[in-house]
Amino acid sequence: MTGNTLHFLFEIPQGNDGVPGPQGPPFSDAIDDGVNTLDPGSAASVDVVFDGTNVRFTFGIPRGADGSNGNDGGTGADGPQGPPGEVSSAQLNDAIQTTSANSNSVAELAGAVSDPPQQMEMQAIADKLDELILALRRT
Numbered sequence: 001m002t003g004n005t006l007h008f009l010f011e012i013p014q015g016n017d018g019v020p021g022p023q024g025p026p027f028s029d030a031i032d033d034g035v036n037t038l039d040p041g042s043a044a045s046v047d048v049v050f051d052g053t054n055v056r057f058t059f060g061i062p063r064g065a066d067g068s069n070g071n072d073g074g075t076g077a078d079g080p081q082g083p084p085g086e087v088s089s090a091q092l093n094d095a096i097q098t099t100s101a102n103s104n105s106v107a108e109l110a111g112a113v114s115d116p117p118q119q120m121e122m123q124a125i126a127d128k129l130d131e132l133i134l135a136l137r138r139t
Helices: 091-103 121-136
Strands: 027-039 044-049 053-062
Touching: 091 121
Parallel strands: 027 053
Antiparallel strands: 044 053
């Protein structure tokens, strides 16, 4: 006895090791039971359950906070010009008449072409074709 404390000393002999038993089966799978979206600012979480065979996980992941609308109050700079839209029948007819008027300034090719054609006759045809192409181009 030490002070008010009573101490016991036991000498128990250790027994022999027993026969090892069979190895038990390990759990077979880790299963993701799902992911839940939590409110912004919430702590992420994971719930773990062992059902006797499988370890089952359910995760909780917080979504991000809504972003700001930018420095100018939500109205960004204008984007690039988009493709042209539909045109009215009047606009189409006007464009056709204008294009046709461009080619009206080109005179017809006059004269006959010999057989076989001569170099100057072929040049006249090429010049007239160039004149027509230039007249049909839109400015």
